[in-house]
Amino acid sequence: MLGAIIGDMVGSIYEFHPLKKKEFNIFNPRMRMTDDSLLTLAVARALMKNYPIKYSEEDLALIKKDLVDEFVKTWRNHREAGYGGMFYRWCINASHGKSEPYNSYGNGSAMRISPVGWVANTIGEVKILSRAVTEITHNHEEGLKGAEAVAMAIFLARQGASKEEIKEHMIKNYYPEIADLDFDDLVAHYEFSEICQKSVPQAIYCFLISNSLEDAIRNCIAIGGDCDTTGAMVGAIAEAYYSKDKVSEFEDKFLYLMIDPEEDQFIKEFHKTIGSHKFDK
Numbered sequence: 001m002l003g004a005i006i007g008d009m010v011g012s013i014y015e016f017h018p019l020k021k022k023e024f025n026i027f028n029p030r031m032r033m034t035d036d037s038l039l040t041l042a043v044a045r046a047l048m049k050n051y052p053i054k055y056s057e058e059d060l061a062l063i064k065k066d067l068v069d070e071f072v073k074t075w076r077n078h079r080e081a082g083y084g085g086m087f088y089r090w091c092i093n094a095s096h097g098k099s100e101p102y103n104s105y106g107n108g109s110a111m112r113i114s115p116v117g118w119v120a121n122t123i124g125e126v127k128i129l130s131r132a133v134t135e136i137t138h139n140h141e142e143g144l145k146g147a148e149a150v151a152m153a154i155f156l157a158r159q160g161a162s163k164e165e166i167k168e169h170m171i172k173n174y175y176p177e178i179a180d181l182d183f184d185d186l187v188a189h190y191e192f193s194e195i196c197q198k199s200v201p202q203a204i205y206c207f208l209i210s211n212s213l214e215d216a217i218r219n220c221i222a223i224g225g226d227c228d229t230t231g232a233m234v235g236a237i238a239e240a241y242y243s244k245d246k247v248s249e250f251e252d253k254f255l256y257l258m259i260d261p262e263e264d265q266f267i268k269e270f271h272k273t274i275g276s277h278k279f280d281k
Contacts (some may be wrong), residue, residue, distance in 0.1 A: 007235025117154025
């Protein structure tokens, strides 16, 4: 989850101003949390409220209800966070008790999913919980697939899977096109896209060719596109792979320099609640 927030913040500057290179000041004071981070935290709050997670229909329905409330609360408190138009309208309707999904395959489903990858304990749980927290808005199959792919990559990384194993699982079960992606080609030709089909595979690929959380985020900035959202995806996966059991120096600098103390404290409470030892001293 912290990796998703960092990736979002770094990418927030370059979403509409592609840099197309890896070398830049990653601690830019102009960066900010966008809807990617805020909705990630909302998902985490709903899951933490219902932890330990039970997977009965009744319990999943309660999680959905709590998540609707958290999304509306987040929208009310942060109106200028950069929400997509359909999600903004959904929040207006949901605030009046009408929270029907809108068949979206936008990458908003995948940007906010990282807490699921930390909470779920089996592949089956990833699939069930990912669908439950996604379909309240993004009930199109591509929107559901994008969220599940990112959550699954996080889960596999947490379980100690190698990059080759994660890559194989992503190619076999989600996005075969990952096998044909090339970094230099993406830097030269990749363009902005807000849909899962054209951003989730690229984000996963940027993780697969990385050597650290920071490097993974830099890869996303270098290829351009919807950088805050792909940054959130790649940061979430890279965190689970490189620093699931400890806080890296890179993460620690962000917590100290860039992240509000209230969010810092909540992230630590979330990890403590789910039994993670990432922030143990």
